[in-house]
Amino acid sequence: NAGVTQTPKFQVLKTGQSMTLQCAQDMNHNSMYWYRQDPGMGLRLIYYSASEGTTDKGEVPNGYNVSRLNKREFSLRLESAAPSQTSVYFCASPERVSGKAFFGQGTRLTVV
Amino acid sequence: QKEVEQDPGPLSVPEGAIVSLNCTYSNSAFQYFMWYRQYSRKGPELLMYTYSSGNKEDGRFTAQVDKSSKYISLFIRDSQPSDSATYLCAMTAGNTPLVFGKGTRLSVIA
Numbered sequence: 001n002a003g004v005t006q007t008p009k010f011q012v013l014k015t016g017q018s019m020t021l022q023c024a025q026d027m028n029h030n031s032m033y034w035y036r037q038d039p040g041m042g043l044r045l046i047y048y049s050a051s052e053g054t055t056d057k058g059e060v061p062n063g064y065n066v067s068r069l070n071k072r073e074f075s076l077r078l079e080s081a082a083p084s085q086t087s088v089y090f091c092a093s094p095e096r097v098s099g100k101a102f103f104g105q106g107t108r109l110t111v112v
Numbered sequence: 113q114k115e116v117e118q119d120p121g122p123l124s125v126p127e128g129a130i131v132s133l134n135c136t137y138s139n140s141a142f143q144y145f146m147w148y149r150q151y152s153r154k155g156p157e158l159l160m161y162t163y164s165s166g167n168k169e170d171g172r173f174t175a176q177v178d179k180s181s182k183y184i185s186l187f188i189r190d191s192q193p194s195d196s197a198t199y200l201c202a203m204t205a206g207n208t209p210l211v212f213g214k215g216t217r218l219s220v221i222a
Contacts, residue, residue: 101158103155104155
């Protein structure tokens, strides 16, 4: 049971470069989330997808785009990376109604 | 006022102590309450889950929810060095994204 799988685990980008973070879940959940975690800031929601074909902004969406490719996959794209986007990114997939969310292991991104 | 408030600590206790971790919240629509444990450089893992008010016990862990006071707690009995981690409270109204506290860093000293 893989649960939620994120790739890559680590990445270093130069300012202005682009990249896509991949996330896949095998729990047949409808919803998927992207969070970022920064020291002293907790987990902040970037974007979420309540179902295949829908996406919504969270608390900190600026500088990011997302694609819900199918029920399993939800990607996060940085079009022009900035040092302020240095963070640890987590993908999560919650159960319907209860909200119990299961997390991937995270992507540690550094923008220099 | 943030929707969910949690003291970030750090909290340092001797092995065997009882640990109390707390969160307060402002949104009365929250009905589902969770505690996550996060070890260094790992993803958060679900530790305890409670629906509405009341207590839930699982081994050395007890979660309490008091909706009238908008206050939730996690108690750890007979704390162990392996309990050293960051503990995050989280909550949702249901079918809405989880809202997290900032997390409390706990160290249990042998």
